[in-house]
Amino acid sequence: MTLRGVGRGGSLEYYLWLFTRLSAILMLFAGAAGIVYANLFGRMLMDAPTQYRWAFFPIYWHVQNSDVPDVFPVWSNAFWRVCCAILVSVAMLHGFNGLRVVADDYLRHPLLQVLARGGLALLYLFVCGAGIVVIFEWF
Amino acid sequence: MLTWVLHRLTGLGVLLFVSVHIVAAFFLNALGDEISTTITRWYESRPVQVVVYFCVLYHAFNGLRVLLEDFYPPLLRYHRELIWLQWAVFVPVFGLPAYFMVTGLLFGGA
Numbered sequence: 001m002t003l004r005g006v007g008r009g010g011s012l013e014y015y016l017w018l019f020t021r022l023s024a025i026l027m028l029f030a031g032a033a034g035i036v037y038a039n040l041f042g043r044m045l046m047d048a049p050t051q052y053r054w055a056f057f058p059i060y061w062h063v064q065n066s067d068v069p070d071v072f073p074v075w076s077n078a079f080w081r082v083c084c085a086i087l088v089s090v091a092m093l094h095g096f097n098g099l100r101v102v103a104d105d106y107l108r109h110p111l112l113q114v115l116a117r118g119g120l121a122l123l124y125l126f127v128c129g130a131g132i133v134v135i136f137e138w139f
Numbered sequence: 140m141l142t143w144v145l146h147r148l149t150g151l152g153v154l155l156f157v158s159v160h161i162v163a164a165f166f167l168n169a170l171g172d173e174i175s176t177t178i179t180r181w182y183e184s185r186p187v188q189v190v191v192y193f194c195v196l197y198h199a200f201n202g203l204r205v206l207l208e209d210f211y212p213p214l215l216r217y218h219r220e221l222i223w224l225q226w227a228v229f230v231p232v233f234g235l236p237a238y239f240m241v242t243g244l245l246f247g248g249a
Binding site: 021024025027028031048049052055088091092095096098099102123126127130131133134137139 | 195
C-alpha cells in the first residue's frame with residue numbers, strides 16, 4: 001500500500017496511486033462534513049442507513065427521511081446534483097481502481113489482465129452511468 | 140499484514156455494497172421489478188448494515204493512517220503504535236453504534 005513498486009515520475013500507475021490518496025481525502029472530508037451537518041441540524045435521532053446516506057450520497061430524495069430542514073429545496077438544484085455526480089464518479093473510480101490493483105495481484109497472465117481491466121472499465125462506466133441517471137432522475 | 144488483508148476485504152465489501160446499491164436503485168426506479176426490491180431488502184437488512192458499517196469505518200480509518208504515513212514518512216517510525224491507536228479509536232466508534240444497531244435502536248429501513 002505504500003509506494004512499493006509504483007515508482008514516481010509521471011507513470012500512470014503513479015498518478016492512480018496519487019488519485020487514490022487524494023480521492024480518499026475528499027471522501028473522508030465529504031463523509032465527515034455530511035455526518036456533522038446532519039447531526040447538528042437534524043431534529044431526531046438518525047438511524048444507521050440515514051447516516052450512511054448523509055455521509056456519502058446527498059441525493060435530495062435520498063435524505064429526506066432524516067428530517068433535516070431545508071434539504072428538499074436546496075439539494076434538488078443542479079449544483080448539488082453535479083457535486084453528487086462528481087462524488088459518485090470519483091468514489092467509484094477509487095473503488096474500481098482498487099479492484100484493478102487486487103486483480104493485478106492475482107492474475108499473472110497478460111491476456112487475463114487485459115480482459116480484467118477491460119471488464120472493470122465497462123463495469124465502472126455502467127455503475128457510474130446508472131448512478132448519474134438516478135441522481136438526475138432521467139428515468 | 141492483518142491491516143493489509145482487512146483493508147482489501149473491507150474495500151471489496153464497500154465496492155460491492157455501493158455498486159449493488161446504485162445498480163439496484165437504478166433498476167428499482169427505471170423498472171420497479173421484483174429483483175431490485177429483493178436486493179434492496181437484502182442490503183437494508185440488519186446484518187448487512189452492521190457489516191457495511193464495519194467495512195466503511197475500517198477502510199476509512201485504515202486509509203487515513205496509510206495516507207498520513209505515505210504523505211509524512213517520519214510517522215513510519217511509529218507504525219506499530221499508530222496501528223494500536225487506530226484500533227483504540229476504531230473499536231469504540233464501531234462497537235457502540237453496532238451494539239445499538241443490533242439491539243434495534245439505530246436500525247431503520249428504507
